Amino acid sequence: MIEMKDVWKTYPNGVMAVNGISVYIKKGEFVYVVGPSGAGKSTFVKMMYREERPTRGEISINGSNLAEMKEKKVPYLRRNMGIVFQDFKLLPSMTVFENVAFAMEVIEASKANIRKRVMNVLDIVRLKNKARFMPHELSGGEQQRVSIARAIVNSPAVLIADEPTGNLDIETSWEIMHILEEINERGTTVVMATHNREIVNNMRKRVIAIEGGRISRDEIRGRYGYES
Template identity: 60%
Template structure:
């Protein structure tokens, strides 16, 4: 699903973000991306989203070499990816249903398709009874559930979760992780960047640790292994 081949990234201020990185992630894997602040995790994620390009090497996602995508092809590539952020990024003027439906409307889905898919994903994240609520009427955990529903309504092959539990209490965080686990078991590849040691240690999934731009550890059923 994901191949980083000899990837190096040097920003214009001569900061080395990634150095000769080689990573392979299979379809359906659930992978935690961990490491100290400034280690290179954000650059890793930005490359998956085609927000930055490597200075050297190649990034291949689902068979597509991102370094060769044209500007016009990038929006179509991103439609195959779901993204969940720490700060939810919901549209405050839209209710739950329309926040999720927005991801379908921007790609021109029919209203019939929207009316079928949105209730299905709202049921999956446990928000069927909240479909008419505005984001301001929801708890933080509920808002993150909406964010997840919006991210998966297009049935992405890859879901990127960037600190998805960062603003949530421990109990709510575990509920969110249960949802992500269900999504993973259905076949979606998940890459989750996090500082949440307890979540990483309890989930016992693959852990890729980045430190100073290189892979410090890559372990199946690993532990966080860093001070927060």
């Protein structure tokens, strides 16, 4: 599913963010990526959806080599991925329905399919009754649920979440995590970068810890392993 082989990433200013990482994530896994600030977590995650390109090494998702992929093919790669950000990245001038539908319009889905699928995923994230609301009319947790709906509307094989609970209170964070767990149980591979110690320690999924640009731990039912 997702494989990195001896991956390095050095930025133009000389900072080495990733230092010879090799890892394999199987289809259907739920993986937490943890580590101190500045350890290389964000770069690790961003390389999975080609926001960042490795300096050297191989990254493959479903057999496609991201390191060698031409820029014009990157949008097609992301059509089979869902990406959830800490700051939601919703379009403020569009309704909840339109924000989610936009991801299907990009791939030229039919209006009938868009209507049916969007309402289906809004039901999954428990926002079907707010389809016509604007983003500013929603709470932070509701906005994050909209971003999750947008990320899964095209039934991606992989969902990548970069600190999806970082701006949320603990109760709302758990709501988001239960939704991500449900999505994972439907067969989607989930990779989530997080600093949330309580969630990692309670949900006990695979944990990949990154320190100094290297994998320091890789545990099947891991713990967060750092102080709050």
